[in-house]
Amino acid sequence: MDMVLLTALSVGGATVIGSLIGFVFKNITHKFSDIVLSFAAGVMLAAAVLGLVLPSLDYGGKWGLVITIAGIFTGALCLNLIDKVVPHLHKLIGPEIEDHKNADLNKILLFVLAIAIHNLPEGIAAGVGFGAGDTTQALIIAGGIALQNVPEGMVIIGPMLAAGVSKKKTFVCAMITGLIEVVGTLIGYFAVRIASVILPFALAFAGGTMLYVISDEMIPETHAHGGERGATYALLVGFCFMLAMDVLLG
Numbered sequence: 001m002d003m004v005l006l007t008a009l010s011v012g013g014a015t016v017i018g019s020l021i022g023f024v025f026k027n028i029t030h031k032f033s034d035i036v037l038s039f040a041a042g043v044m045l046a047a048a049v050l051g052l053v054l055p056s057l058d059y060g061g062k063w064g065l066v067i068t069i070a071g072i073f074t075g076a077l078c079l080n081l082i083d084k085v086v087p088h089l090h091k092l093i094g095p096e097i098e099d100h101k102n103a104d105l106n107k108i109l110l111f112v113l114a115i116a117i118h119n120l121p122e123g124i125a126a127g128v129g130f131g132a133g134d135t136t137q138a139l140i141i142a143g144g145i146a147l148q149n150v151p152e153g154m155v156i157i158g159p160m161l162a163a164g165v166s167k168k169k170t171f172v173c174a175m176i177t178g179l180i181e182v183v184g185t186l187i188g189y190f191a192v193r194i195a196s197v198i199l200p201f202a203l204a205f206a207g208g209t210m211l212y213v214i215s216d217e218m219i220p221e222t223h224a225h226g227g228e229r230g231a232t233y234a235l236l237v238g239f240c241f242m243l244a245m246d247v248l249l250g
Contacts, residue, residue, distance in 0.1 A: 004130045007142045008185035011126055012178035014146035015119070018153020019174035023167070031230070033154060034222040036147075038231040041218040042238020043144035044210050050246050051129055051137035052207030059132075060200035071204025076212040078205075079121060083216070116177040119149075122213065123184020125206035130185075131192025132199060140245060142185075145210075147238075148218065149181070 053068060060067040122145050129138030153174055160170040192202050222231040 003135065004127070004185065004189050007126065007130070007139065008123070008182040011123065011142050011146045011149065011185060012119075012180075012182040014149035015153040015178035015181065016171075016175055018150040019157050019171060020153075021150070022154040022157030023171075034231050035234045036150065037218055038222045038234035039238035039241075040144065040147035040150070041214050041222065042235035042240070043147050043242045044218075044238075045214055045235070046239045046242035046246065047137075047141040047144035048125075048207045048210035048214070050243070051134075051141045052125065052203045052210065055132060055134065055137065056200045056203035056207065059203065064200060067200045068204040068207075071201045072208035072211065074201075075121070075205040075208025075210075079209050079212045079216070116180045119177055119181040120184040120187075121206070121209040122148075123181035123186075124188035124191075125184075125210050126181075127185040127188025127190075128192050128199075128202045128206040129188075131189045132203060137246075140242060141206075141210075144242060145181075148213075149178070153178070 053072065056068040056071060057064040126138065126142040126145055129141040132138070157170060157174070160173065161167065165173075188202070188206065192199050219231075219235075222228075222235075
């Protein structure tokens, strides 16, 4: 349990670390943040497939394929429903936010709220990994999510400061988005530990949410500023890095 709590705090803390970087380097280029986000997308893709989807097939027995497919689509549909209520990243980072002088505070706060809401299922994915009892895979999944949270925390800071929000309130908002992920991790862990029968579906559900985030949020964002080739290779590097970690750590 100590490992779960420490990892949950680390995953949530990655957003705070990203926000601190955002305070120090307010003019980080899109090219740099896109490369970091693309690498994180590759890590998360490998973590979703190797750490969630494939174990779901194994634990599901003779119905493994059906349970896994159902879980993946259920996870994706849940995030799709959330998107309809609160759009995220590439749908909210428009000219109003990129042009800090004309930033719309309400839209920026909605953007921060969206990040917080989307962090819940990401945290659940990390918690489910621990609930499955495979600490190595759980750490790999959590590491991929944490990597994604760093650039996500970075992009919160500039627009809020430009809109006139104080540094203190901006940092508190970043902390809240990270704490949501801590809560999600604990929910995922205890849900699977209490009802192990739902493990195959829960693993696939978590995998589906991660795949949705990668395809719907991360990749479009990294391809929005003209650096598609670099972003693609960064994703491949991230994927191969996590693949190698999975093989080497067994």
